[in-house]
Every structure is written in C-alpha cells, then in structure tokens.
Amino acid sequence: MTRWATPKLAGYAGLSAAGLLSALVFARPELVALTAPFLLALAAGLALATPPRLRILVELDEDRALEGDEVGARIILESSTAVDRLDFYLRLPDGIEVRDGKNPVSLHLAPGERRELELSLGAARWGGHVLGPAYARARDPLGLLVWETVAATRPELRVYPREDVLRRVLQPRETQVFSGNEVSRHKGEGIEFADIRPWAAGDPLKRVNWRASARRNELWVNESHPERNTDVILFVDSFAEARSGDEGTLDLAVRATATLANAYVGRRDRVGLIAFGGILRWLVPGMGTVQLYRIVDALLDTQVVLSYYWKEIDVIPRRTLPPNAMVIALSPLLDGRSVGALLDLRARGYDLTVIDVSPVPFTPRPASGLDSVAYDIWTLRRDALRHRLQSAGVAVAEWRDDTPLQAVLEEVREFRRYARHARV
Amino acid sequence: MAALGASIAYVATSGGRFADPGAGLGAIGLGLLVLGLVLRWPATIPWSILLVGGGYLLSREGNDVVDGWAAAFGALLLLAAELASWSIEHDARIGAERSLTLRRLATLGALVVAALLVNFMLLATAGVAASSGVLLAAVGVAAAVGAVAVVLRLLRA
Numbered sequence: 001m002t003r004w005a006t007p008k009l010a011g012y013a014g015l016s017a018a019g020l021l022s023a024l025v026f027a028r029p030e031l032v033a034l035t036a037p038f039l040l041a042l043a044a045g046l047a048l049a050t051p052p053r054l055r056i057l058v059e060l061d062e063d064r065a066l067e068g069d070e071v072g073a074r075i076i077l078e079s080s081t082a083v084d085r086l087d088f089y090l091r092l093p094d095g096i097e098v099r100d101g102k103n104p105v106s107l108h109l110a111p112g113e114r115r116e117l118e119l120s121l122g123a124a125r126w127g128g129h130v131l132g133p134a135y136a137r138a139r140d141p142l143g144l145l146v147w148e149t150v151a152a153t154r155p156e157l158r159v160y161p162r163e164d165v166l167r168r169v170l171q172p173r174e175t176q177v178f179s180g181n182e183v184s185r186h187k188g189e190g191i192e193f194a195d196i197r198p199w200a201a202g203d204p205l206k207r208v209n210w211r212a213s214a215r216r217n218e219l220w221v222n223e224s225h226p227e228r229n230t231d232v233i234l235f236v237d238s239f240a241e242a243r244s245g246d247e248g249t250l251d252l253a254v255r256a257t258a259t260l261a262n263a264y265v266g267r268r269d270r271v272g273l274i275a276f277g278g279i280l281r282w283l284v285p286g287m288g289t290v291q292l293y294r295i296v297d298a299l300l301d302t303q304v305v306l307s308y309y310w311k312e313i314d315v316i317p318r319r320t321l322p323p324n325a326m327v328i329a330l331s332p333l334l335d336g337r338s339v340g341a342l343l344d345l346r347a348r349g350y351d352l353t354v355i356d357v358s359p360v361p362f363t364p365r366p367a368s369g370l371d372s373v374a375y376d377i378w379t380l381r382r383d384a385l386r387h388r389l390q391s392a393g394v395a396v397a398e399w400r401d402d403t404p405l406q407a408v409l410e411e412v413r414e415f416r417r418y419a420r421h422a423r424v
Numbered sequence: 425m426a427a428l429g430a431s432i433a434y435v436a437t438s439g440g441r442f443a444d445p446g447a448g449l450g451a452i453g454l455g456l457l458v459l460g461l462v463l464r465w466p467a468t469i470p471w472s473i474l475l476v477g478g479g480y481l482l483s484r485e486g487n488d489v490v491d492g493w494a495a496a497f498g499a500l501l502l503l504a505a506e507l508a509s510w511s512i513e514h515d516a517r518i519g520a521e522r523s524l525t526l527r528r529l530a531t532l533g534a535l536v537v538a539a540l541l542v543n544f545m546l547l548a549t550a551g552v553a554a555s556s557g558v559l560l561a562a563v564g565v566a567a568a569v570g571a572v573a574v575v576l577r578l579l580r581a
Binding site for chain 2: 006007008011012014015018019020022026028029030031032033034035036037038039040041043044084085087089102103104105106107108141142143
C-alpha cells in the first residue's frame with residue numbers, strides 16, 4: 001500500500017506556518033485567528049488518519065458467457081480499520097461494460113465492516129477478457145493523506161461469439177471414409193439410390209431390383225451412394241482487419257467461423273481451424289462437441305498481431321490440411337500473404353471457398369478529390385482480386401455486415417454449382 | 425467561491441483606510457481560486473486564501489482594536505478552502521454513496537464549528553490578557569490545537 005500526502009496537507013501546513021510567523025512579526029491577534037482553523041484542520045486530520053487494512057476480492061457469477069449476455073460481478077471490500085472514504089475502481093477490458101451498478105464508487109467502511117457491491121456486466125464483444133486490476137484509494141476524514149493499493153484479484157471471463165442460425169451449409173465436393181450426413185459421389189452401402197447394375201456373386205438378395213430384373217430377364221441390383229462425413233477446414237485470416245468503432249472485419253469473421261463450426265460439427269463432419277496471421281494457430285480436424293469447444297476457445301484468442309514475417313502455407317502442419325478437405329476461408333483480403341496462401345491452397349487442389357469479409361463498410365469514402373480517387377482504385381483492385389480468385393476456380397462471395405451469412409453461403413453455392421474447376 | 429466572496433465583501437465594507445486595496449487583493453485571490461477550480465489545480469487554493477487573508481490584514485492596518493469578527497473570518501476562509509478542495513477532487517464519474525456525502529458534510533460542519541469555537545476562545549483570551557502578547561497567544565493556540573489532536577487520536581485508537 002502506497003501512502004502519499006495530498007496538496008491540501010502542504011497547503012494547510014504552509015498557511016499555518018506563514019500565519020503564525022506573520023502574527024509574531026506584525027503582533028496582530030487577528031492573524032492567529034485566521035491561522036488557527038487551518039492548524040486545527042491539520043492537527044485533526046493527521047490525528048484521525050489511520051492506515052487502512054483492506055481486503056479486496058472480485059468474483060464473477062459465471063466465467064463463460066455469450067456475446068450480449070449479462071454477468072453478475074461481486075466486489076467484496078473488507079477492512080479491519082475504519083476507512084473514512086474509499087474510492088474503488090475495477091478496470092474493465094474493452095468488450096466488457098457496466099450495465100448496472102456503480103464503477104468507480106466511493107464509500108465508507110467502518111472498522112471490521114464487510115461490503116459487497118453488485119455489478120451487472122455486459123459482454124459486448126467476444127474474447128478472453130481478464131477483469132481488473134482493481135484500484136482502491138483510501139483517504140483520512142479530512143483528505144490530507146491518501147493510501148493507494150492495487151488488488152491482485154483478476155477474474156477471467158470468456159465471452160463466446162454469438163452464432164447465426166444456418167439452414168444449410170456448403171457441401172464439400174469430396175467425402176471422407178467415416179459415416180456422416182453427406183451423400184458421397186462414390187457408390188457403396190447407403191440409402192440414396194445411385195444406379196443399377198447386373199447382379200454379381202456376393203450381392204445380397206435385398207438389393208435386387210425386381211422390376212428391372214423382370215424387364216431384362218436377368219438379376220439386376222440397386223447401387224446407392226453412401227452417407228459419409230467430410231473434412232472442413234475453417235481458415236481465418238488474422239493478418240489485418242478494418243475496424244470502425246466496436247465492429248471490425250475480424251469480429252464478423254470470428255462469429256461466422258463459430259457459426260460454421262457449429263453447423264458442420266452438428267453434421268458429424270470433422271472440422272479443423274487455421275488462424276493464419278501474425279500468430280499462427282491451428283487445430284487438427286476432429287468431430288464432436290469437444291472439438292467445437294476447442295475451436296471456439298481457439299477463436300477467442302484470435303487477434304490481429306502486426307508481423308512483417310512472410311508466411312506461406314508451408315508453415316501449417318501437414319495433418320491440419322487433410323486431402324480432400326474443403327477449406328472455407330474468411331478473409332478481408334487485405335494482406336497479400338493471406339491471398340498468396342489461399343491461391344497456394346487452391347493450386348494444391350483443395351476445394352476452396354473464400355468469404356470476403358468486406359472492409360469497405362468500415363472505410364468510408366473520402367470526400368476530397370485525390371483521396372476519393374485512391375479509394376475508388378482500391379475498391380477496383382479488390383474486385384480484380386476477387387476475379388483472380390474466381391478465375392482460379394475459387395468460389396468467392398463478398399460479405400457485408402448487413403447481409404445474413406446464409407445469403408452469402410447461397411451465393412457461393414450457386415457459383416460452385418456452375419463454375420468449372422480450374423487449376424492455377 | 426461564495427464563502428470567499430463573503431470574506432471579500434466583509435473586507436470591502438469594513439470601512440478602514442485600506443479597505444479598498446484590501447478588497448482588491450481579495451478579489452485577486454478569488455480570481456486565482458476560480459482559475460484553480462477551472463483548471464483543477466489544488467496548488468492555487470493556499471495562495472488564494474493567503475491573498476484574501478492579506479487583504480483582510482491590509483484593511484485592518486491602522487486599527488488597533490482587535491476585530492471580533494476575525495473568528496468568523498478565519499472559519500470562513502477554512503470553509504472556502506475545504507469546499508474548493510472538495511470541488512477540485514470531485515470526479516463526476518465516481519458514484520459516491522449518499523451516506524458518504526452526508527458524512528463529509530457533517531465532518532466539514534464539525535470542523536468549521538470547532539474552528540469557530542477555537543477562534544472565539546482565542547480572541548477572548550487575547551482581549552482579556554492583551555498584555556501577555558501575541559507570542560503567548562500563538563503558543564496557546566498551538567497547545568490547544570495539539571491537545572485536540574491528541575484527544576482525537578486517542579478516540580480513533
């Protein structure tokens with residue numbers, strides 16, 4: 001605990017000394033009368049000043065929340081000595097706001113008193129938020145001395161991105177070997193009818209197509225498409241973002257990634273994650289709810305970190321990108337490194353989809369002549385970049401904040417239906 | 425500002441030979457206090473109090489009779505200094521509990537009343553024992569204030 005004297009203490013001491021000396025020099029009793037109140041305040045204030053013995057604890061009702069949720073926080077203040085005036089402030093990180101309650105707050109603590117302050121915190125933005133530190137400043141009754149301390153208590157709140165509801169997701173071109181919800185293009189054991197073929201030794205009787213057999217005077221059997229799972233890799237570009245106020249392209253990308261991960265995990269697909277940016281993070285594809293939690297937890301730590309290191313797709317571990325996986329990239333296409341990595345992925349034959357999280361709504365068009373020309377050139381270059389990706393056979397759709405993610409996915413689906421496969 | 429303004433008004437209406445220069449000096453002190461309040465600079469408070477006190481002393485120049493209102497004048501200066509400190513350190517972002525504000529007001533009121541009482545006793549003593557001189561009066565004041573401090577400290581412990 002740090003103690004320091006306020007300017008008031010020095011001021012009153014100076015006034016008292018000056019007044020008493022002047023009284024002696026000028027021999028005027030009135031001067032003593034003018035000085036005595038300040039001397040009295042000084043003496044009383046110092047006599048009443050007691051160093052506080054504070055105990056501060058900050059507790060959260062929940063340590064996990066969804067974006068937009070409210071979380072209760074309890075601040076426990078206890079002192080064995082009297083604290084005449086205690087200013088308390090709990091520092092909140094960006095993305096956490098006070099919905100109800102007072103922060104900072106000023107209060108009085110009697111000796112041995114325990115106070116519990118209730119705060120209602122709003123989780124405004126996804127992320128792993130560490131609350132605190134908590135600052136406490138105690139004063140004596142007349143405000144001559146101040147004691148300050150910083151509490152070590154720092155609870156953590158993990159705020160998960162709020163997910164959209166998707167009616168249907170993109171279907172990968174290739175399936176994997178495990179059973180799932182995706183009808184494979186290959187023929188095998190399944191429900192979906194594929195074709196008929198002449199009977200062969202070993203074919204079970206239940207697969208005989210009696211109507212076709214009667215018409216051809218020989219046994220024919222049904223063939224079907226098996227239901228298989230797929231590998232989906234969610235690729236989040238965190239090299240750069242465009243931000244305006246509380247919203248940015250990374251926020252949109254993270255929410256969309258969480259939504260897609262939830263949807264694909266629900267289809268029994270294996271989902272992996274690559275956060276490609278200043279800090280590279282990856283998750284090997286996996287199935288189930290545990291994998292979903294892993295992905296969302298990894299997303300919470302995603303942030304834009306400035307880096308000049310030129311990363312290529314080779315830095316990603318081989319197991320993270322299994323063959324025949326569908327890669328869905330969410331990128332503002334602002335950094336050449338991520339664009340290069342996406343083209344590289346496409347060149348390696350991956351089924352690639354790029355959702356261009358548009359930075360245009362976050363960068364208003366300048367009013368002046370030269371700047372507005374530069375802005376127009378920038379948007380044209382973005383169009384050209386999207387065209388370049390489409391020419392390489394990559395399904396690209398521009399996503400703006402006001403458009404639902406489902407609409408963007410439908411746009412991609414249409415492109416994938418009619419686009420020719422290309423190699424770069 | 426009102427407390428300091430009342431002090432200056434008293435100086436201006438005291439009718440002494442140097443009442444107007446004294447009030448002028450006080451007005452400079454008031455201006456300094458206003459500046460300090462606007463700039464939230466607490467170092468200006470003692471200087472403004474010093475200027476107003478100096479103005480009062482100037483207005484008493486040539487008057488040998490001890491002014492009985494000096495007791496109230498001193499308490500008014502203390503009130504002005506305390507309220508100015510409160511204003512400067514007040515932060516609207518900090519939500520103060522109502523009981524705390526009432527407690528501060530009560531403390532301030534008690535301090536001003538105690539200062540008034542000490543001043544009345546001091547001036548009464550000075551009037552009765554004028555021959556003993558200002559030195560003894562000052563020592564007496566210091567001793568009385570020290571005694572009050574010791575009592576408060578013991579009560580707090």
